[in-house]
Amino acid sequence: MADRPPRKRIVVCASGASGARLTGRFLGHLLRHRGVGEVHFTGSSSFRLVLKREEGRSLESFLDELGGGGRLRVYGEKELDAPVASGSFPVHGTVIIPASTSTVGAIASGAGRDLSHRCAEVALKEGRPLLVVPRETPMSLLFLRNLAALREAGALVAPFIPAYYQGPVTLEEIEDHFLMRLMDHLGLETALSKRWK
Numbered sequence: 001m002a003d004r005p006p007r008k009r010i011v012v013c014a015s016g017a018s019g020a021r022l023t024g025r026f027l028g029h030l031l032r033h034r035g036v037g038e039v040h041f042t043g044s045s046s047f048r049l050v051l052k053r054e055e056g057r058s059l060e061s062f063l064d065e066l067g068g069g070g071r072l073r074v075y076g077e078k079e080l081d082a083p084v085a086s087g088s089f090p091v092h093g094t095v096i097i098p099a100s101t102s103t104v105g106a107i108a109s110g111a112g113r114d115l116s117h118r119c120a121e122v123a124l125k126e127g128r129p130l131l132v133v134p135r136e137t138p139m140s141l142l143f144l145r146n147l148a149a150l151r152e153a154g155a156l157v158a159p160f161i162p163a164y165y166q167g168p169v170t171l172e173e174i175e176d177h178f179l180m181r182l183m184d185h186l187g188l189e190t191a192l193s194k195r196w197k
């Protein structure tokens with residue numbers, strides 16, 4: 001029997017930038033993907049606040065709705081003794097979605113204090129995939145420099161920008177096209193959206 005690829009362990013970190021629903025949709029897609037074994041999640045206190053403002057819901061209800069069947073592990077923003085805070089805990093990829101200007105700054109400067117910053121730092125030091133989804137416009141020079149520093153250090157910087165060529169009608173279609181592209185970068189093939197032929 002041919003060897004099957006191992007199911008992936010993915011770390012998802014959410015900061016307090018706009019777009020909390022994108023985080024939920026991404027987590028849902030990961031948890032439904034047959035190639036994913038575990039999803040480790042941490043959200044900042046500002047993520048909690050944005051979730052409340054944008055979705056009118058608590059982090060607890062957001063996580064409950066995701067379910068995850070035991071495949072979703074959740075950590076607090078100061079839980080710096082979580083397994084994912086160590087490079088000796090192997091993971092296949094780390095995604096910061098959405099990434100606020102302050103989280104990007106903390107990672108780029110190496111002065112991170114929260115678990116999400118540490119997860120990003122671990123990904124970079126271990127040479128593992130780090131995907132950063134910044135959400136801010138317009139971007140200040142400082143933010144652009146911090147994003148450039150992350151790119152230089154090996155991260156992939158992927159702002160959420162709608163693609164039009166697949167003829168999206170709904171917000172979900174626009175989001176899924178973007179999320180499909182993110183999942184491609186984690187080696188997780190999906191048919192969430194139409195691809196350019």
Ligand SMILES: Cc1cc2nc3c(=O)[nH]c(=O)nc-3n(C[C@H](O)[C@H](O)[C@H](O)COP(=O)(O)O)c2cc1C
Binds near residue numbers: 018044054099104
């Ligand atoms: C409703 C709401 C929307 C926000 N949107 C953004 C945003 O799109 N981008 C951003 O960088 N910060 C945004 N912020 C500000 C961040 O939440 C704030 O800078 C916070 O300190 C980020 O902390 P964190 O990086 O630890 O999550 C928003 C705040 C609120 C309350």
